[in-house]
Amino acid sequence: MRPLPLIAAATLALTGCAASDPTHPAFGPLLEAIEHRLDLAQAVALHKWDKGQPVQASQREQQVLSSVRAAAPAHGLAPERAEAFFTDQIEANKLVQYTLLFHWHRLGAAPDTPRSDLQREVRPQLDQLQALLLTQLADFEREKPQDCAAMLATAVANRPVESLTRQALIRATGQLCDKP
Structure with missing residues (x-):
């Protein structure tokens, strides 16, 4: 009769482990906002493909950074x-x-998906996300965990995203845990 309480205790312990999220709460909203911004990259890439424009847009980058x-x-x-x-x-x-763009060049075509207007649709979304990301970054700075780099690695690894988005998340959070 002793094994039953042991099994019950083990089951409860494992259930508790599975239900707990090891990700620090400071990461969730910020990573979600970063992912949302990354989601817009395809619309930008499609625009640049259609217009034959380079990815590098130094003037636009400087406008964003000044803002x-x-x-x-x-x-x-x-x-x-x-x-x-x-x-x-x-x-x-x-x-x-x-x-x-590399994949599309390799295939000889971009996907046949609806296009978004860069000026009227995509950039306004990016501008809205800029304000949200600044708010999320400020919140993160107030709640930054002690072991930030390790916790960030776990948080990014646990995101349910495809590999390209994960790689971009790694790049997007490259300096997140650095000391200001």
Whole structure:
């Protein structure tokens, strides 16, 4: 009769382990917002494919970074911290774009999916996400875990995303745990 209580205790212990999320709560909302921004990379890549434009858009990048630096203090962030974070977001987005364009060139065509207008649809979404990401970054800075790098690696590894998005998340969070 002793094995039954032992089995019950083991089952409860394992159920508790499976139900607990090892990811620090500071990562969830920020990673979700980063993923949402990365989701827009395909629309940007399709636009650039259709227009024959290069991925690198230095003038647009500088506009984004200037805007981020200006908005950072209102979110309680140092302009340098916000700029470094958004530089990583831009680089991650370009990683997705370069990868997609590479595959499309290899296949000889981009997917036959509906296109979004870059100026009227995609950039306004990116601008909205900029404000959300600044808010999420400020929240993260207040709750940053002690063992940030290890916890971030676990959080990114546990995201239910495809490998390209995971690689881009790794790039997008490259400086997240650095000391400001």
